[in-house]
Amino acid sequence: MATFPTKRLRRLRYNPTVRDLVRETILTKNDLIYPLFVVPGEKVKHEVRSMPGVFQMSIDVLVEECKEVEKLGIPGVILFGIPDHKDEVGSGAYDPNGIIQQAVRAIKKETKKLLVITDVCLCEYTSHGHCGVLDGEKILNDETVELLVKESVSHAEAGADIIAPSDMMDGRIGVIRKVLDEKGFTEIPVMSYAVKYASGFYGPFRDAAESTPAFGDRRSHQMDVANSNEALREAESDIEEGADIIMVKPAGAYLDIIWRVKEKFGMPTAAYQVSGEYAMIKAAGRNNWIDEERVMVESLMAIKRAGADMILTYFAKDVVKYLDKNR
Numbered sequence: 048m049a050t051f052p053t054k055r056l057r058r059l060r061y062n063p064t065v066r067d068l069v070r071e072t073i074l075t076k077n078d079l080i081y082p083l084f085v086v087p088g089e090k091v092k093h094e095v096r097s098m099p100g101v102f103q104m105s106i107d108v109l110v111e112e113c114k115e116v117e118k119l120g121i122p123g124v125i126l127f128g129i130p131d132h133k134d135e136v137g138s139g140a141y142d143p144n145g146i147i148q149q150a151v152r153a154i155k156k157e158t159k160k161l162l163v164i165t166d167v168c169l170c171e172y173t174s175h176g177h178c179g180v181l182d183g184e185k186i187l188n189d190e191t192v193e194l195l196v197k198e199s200v201s202h203a204e205a206g207a208d209i210i211a212p213s214d215m216m217d218g219r220i221g222v223i224r225k226v227l228d229e230k231g232f233t234e235i236p237v238m239s240y241a242v243k244y245a246s247g248f249y250g251p252f253r254d255a256a257e258s259t260p261a262f263g264d265r266r267s268h269q270m271d272v273a274n275s276n277e278a279l280r281e282a283e284s285d286i287e288e289g290a291d292i293i294m295v296k297p298a299g300a301y302l303d304i305i306w307r308v309k310e311k312f313g314m315p316t317a318a319y320q321v322s323g324e325y326a327m328i329k330a331a332g333r334n335n336w337i338d339e340e341r342v343m344v345e346s347l348m349a350i351k352r353a354g355a356d357m358i359l360t361y362f363a364k365d366v367v368k369y370l371d372k373n374r
């Protein structure tokens with residue numbers, strides 16, 4: 048093997064054209080999924096305090112936004128709903144006329160090929176802000192799964208293109224798949240939040256989705272941040288249960304997990320660059336402490352390099368603008 052001075056790795060960094068030629072990871076529009084928050088009302092466009100550039104939108108505004116997202120060439124959006132009323136069992140989540148069901152129908156009417164992905168969980172719909180039904184302070188697994196199934200079916204009936212369960216209850220993917228198939232939705236993929244950590248990086252999302260738990264936390268169902276082998280077991284069980292796409296969340300601080308999951312299973316792998324990751328880059332950028340655009344691209348490139356095939360990111364529109372500018 049050649050060594051210096053024969054071997055000079057800088058040769059292939061000599062100029063931008065050479066660098067383009069040898070670049071291993073390419074970030075494209077096709078990698079992006081844009082999260083959106085929908086609220087009741089009309090003409091509502093309310094910026095989330097801790098997420099500059101991210102808005103809660105009423106359905107009329109949301110539809111216009113989705114048309115723009117489609118025009119920009121972003122393949123899909125993922126929807127989070129904030130209902131007008133919350134209760135103990137999160138009924139708004141599986142109401143055929145719930146906020147998400149109405150939003151999906153409205154978007155599908157006004158767009159052609161935009162993928163409408165729906166987040167399936169109860170936390171935005173329960174009065175206590177937990178991801179499931181409670182017995183005292185305990186989150187019940189199997190009772191919750193039944194409701195998640197109803198929620199998934201109602202999303203599919205409204206026209207959702209992909210169902211994305213984010214609750215982390217055991218066994219939900221298998222039952223959701225089975226019931227979707229029985230109802231004739233055999234072609235609707237399930238994107239499982241398979242490896243979801245109990246993370247402090249979700250803080251700003253809870254402002255956006257108004258889903259902060261009234262007591263306690265999510266550590267009895269979301270993963271311990273210290274664990275890595277367990278991530279493989281979580282991914283494996285969701286794959287066995289029929290998940291089509293496996294998600295790791297958060298992304299930036301969990302690149303090792305993305306890498307291991309991708310290496311081990313070779314499944315279509317999604318990564319969620321969550322609200323806190325977005326907020327940190329935005330905040331530092333706004334203070335001119337970092338170059339926001341550059342760090343945005345670097346953070347997403349790293350997630351892709353780690354093995355993600357697609358990235359859910361609040362930066363999606365900014366990325367497209369960046370890519371178009373730098374073509």
Ligand code: PBG
Pocket residue numbers: 166167168169170171213214248249250251252253265320321322323
């Ligand atoms: C649950 C859900 C959460 C996020 C996506 N789906 C919040 C949670 O688990 O507490 C977080 C996404 C983000 O922080 O951007 N419905």
